[in-house]
Amino acid sequence: MERLSLTLDRGQILGLLGVNGAGKSTTLSMIAGALRPDSGGIQLSGEDFLEHPALARQLVGWLPERAPLWPELTVSEHLVAHGRLRGLRSNALKQARDTIIQRLELGSLLRRLAGVLSQGQRQRLGLACALLHRPALLVLDEPANALDPVQVAALRTVIREEAAAGTAVILSTHLLAEVTAMCDRVAILHEGSLRHDAAVTDSDHKALERTFFDIAMNNGAMNNRRNPTA
Amino acid sequence: MSSTFAVTRLELRRLFVRPLAWVLAALTLAQLAWRFVLLLGNFLDNQIKLAALPGGPGYTDLVGVPLLSSALTVGILPFGLTELALLIVPLLTMSTLAGDRANGTLPLLFASGLAPSKIVLGKYLAVLLWLLCWLALTLAMPLSLAHGTHLDWGKFAAATLGLVLALAALGAIGIACSAFASLPAIAATASLTLSLALFTVNLAAQKAGVDNDLVNWLAMSTHLEALLRGLVSSADIAWFVLAIAVALALATRRLAADKELG
Numbered sequence A: 001m002e003r004l005s006l007t008l009d010r011g012q013i014l015g016l017l018g019v020n021g022a023g024k025s026t027t028l029s030m031i032a033g034a035l036r037p038d039s040g041g042i043q044l045s046g047e048d049f050l051e052h053p054a055l056a057r058q059l060v061g062w063l064p065e066r067a068p069l070w071p072e073l074t075v076s077e078h079l080v081a082h083g084r085l086r087g088l089r090s091n092a093l094k095q096a097r098d099t100i101i102q103r104l105e106l107g108s109l110l111r112r113l114a115g116v117l118s119q120g121q122r123q124r125l126g127l128a129c130a131l132l133h134r135p136a137l138l139v140l141d142e143p144a145n146a147l148d149p150v151q152v153a154a155l156r157t158v159i160r161e162e163a164a165a166g167t168a169v170i171l172s173t174h175l176l177a178e179v180t181a182m183c184d185r186v187a188i189l190h191e192g193s194l195r196h197d198a199a200v201t202d203s204d205h206k207a208l209e210r211t212f213f214d215i216a217m218n219n220g221a222m223n224n225r226r227n228p229t230a
Numbered sequence B: 001m002s003s004t005f006a007v008t009r010l011e012l013r014r015l016f017v018r019p020l021a022w023v024l025a026a027l028t029l030a031q032l033a034w035r036f037v038l039l040l041g042n043f044l045d046n047q048i049k050l051a052a053l054p055g056g057p058g059y060t061d062l063v064g065v066p067l068l069s070s071a072l073t074v075g076i077l078p079f080g081l082t083e084l085a086l087l088i089v090p091l092l093t094m095s096t097l098a099g100d101r102a103n104g105t106l107p108l109l110f111a112s113g114l115a116p117s118k119i120v121l122g123k124y125l126a127v128l129l130w131l132l133c134w135l136a137l138t139l140a141m142p143l144s145l146a147h148g149t150h151l152d153w154g155k156f157a158a159a160t161l162g163l164v165l166a167l168a169a170l171g172a173i174g175i176a177c178s179a180f181a182s183l184p185a186i187a188a189t190a191s192l193t194l195s196l197a198l199f200t201v202n203l204a205a206q207k208a209g210v211d212n213d214l215v216n217w218l219a220m221s222t223h224l225e226a227l228l229r230g231l232v233s234s235a236d237i238a239w240f241v242l243a244i245a246v247a248l249a250l251a252t253r254r255l256a257a258d259k260e261l262g
Helices: A026-031 A053-059 A076-087 A090-103 A118-133 A149-164 A176-182 A204-219 B002-017 B019-043 B047-052 B059-068 B081-093 B098-103 B106-111 B116-143 B153-180 B183-206 B213-218 B222-226 B236-261
Strands: A014-019 A058-062 A137-141 A166-172 A187-189 A192-201
Touching: A014 A026, A014 A149, A014 A176, A026 A058, A026 A137, A026 A166, A026 B106, A053 A058, A058 A118, A058 B106, A076 A090, A076 A118, A076 B002, A076 B106, A090 A118, A090 B106, A118 A137, A118 A149, A137 A149, A149 A166, A149 A176, A166 A176, A176 B059, A187 A204, A187 B019, A187 B222, A192 A204, B002 B019, B002 B116, B019 B047, B019 B059, B019 B081, B019 B116, B047 B059, B059 B081, B059 B153, B081 B116, B081 B153, B081 B183, B098 B106, B098 B153, B098 B183, B106 B116, B106 B236, B116 B153, B153 B222, B153 B236, B183 B213, B222 B236
Parallel strands: A014 A166, A014 A187, A058 A137, A137 A166
Antiparallel strands: A187 A192
8 A cells, every 4th residue: 555545434334446466455444553554653532553552452443354254163253352452341341242132233243153154144244243342433344245135235234324323434346236235435446545535415426436347447547536527 | 661561462462362261171171180180090009009118109100290291200101281282282372373374354453553572472471371271270189188188399490480381482483483474373383393392302412312401402302301300590580582582583583574574
């Protein structure tokens, strides 16, 4: 990644678009604290993550692509383990666990091993782990991958609820429809750099598609217009 | 420190829900119980002769300590705890970090804001705790007869210290191999090879006609045998501490590189 600069407000949903290999997952891994950038900084509420890694622990929730899980642990054990890793203790952990189980309808899966969950159930558990500690920034890498339309609708509802509650959300996708349906802003990455950063409105789908293909096919230069139709 | 313990609890949970840890514990304890019975039988058969020898070997020398290692025993008997540890520690540690790497769960630990050193330490503590429970169950066998015989507590404590240090060193080597490997099976193979080499480097060198202080110092068996004989020296303890520190530092360095390079 190079010369990537993004700012996100509370309650805003940013869609990160790009073809495979554009650098979306790398960017999100760095924002989530899983990968350390060579240079630069990542700030949340004015504090630098790289200098204070514990901030990422408390303030960021991350759902990586394909929701990696420990196959030998149950759904319930995953929630407890993630809560502890994020610094939640006894009562707070129990309360957070109960809330997220109810919210994401995981009650019937609690004793099931993660290794035997369907892809949709894995994504749901991954999302539950990401939301468990009420993060201020939610980072979702291809969250709708392999989900059926009903599961996608449920996922969108949860993301919108989070944004409405003030959580900043970054989601990566290679589906333009996902961005226009969900996001307030879109950033397009190509070959490791930011090529486009603009607001999304309901009528933008065609224009966004043109911009995306321009960048992807023509290896376009930085296109930092606030309005993609301009 | 609480974040380190969170990793320890997670790793312990993973160890205890996998059948491998239970199967290893059951098989090795059964084998050690068999060795204990055979050692005890030999001791009882020779008790009258031994009693006639002034300062002759007793229960500790012939049953307690030999249960922990075959190094000081003569004849064909099942493996002692040390030899079993060389085989089972690689199996126990192989998934600690290589499993996380293969599952894709290692980045989840990084994203929890944990420093690589805390992740390594957390995983190491879990393995160490399992090994100490295994050692405690083994020690319960000779200790169960302590009230009816004369146990040399000093020598037994020295041997126990030696085993604790040896298990800690083998565990650290296993964790380091797991940190470097992409798959658990590779980690187990590397750990087994490295542990055996470190344990027997002096014997191999002697077979090749090389017998010098450096090779003897390098071998884990040199330092363990001294402790099994009841000789507690700071130099031997320092060797184990050094081995543990080097192995954990290498594992930490590898994880830090993972976090830097992805």
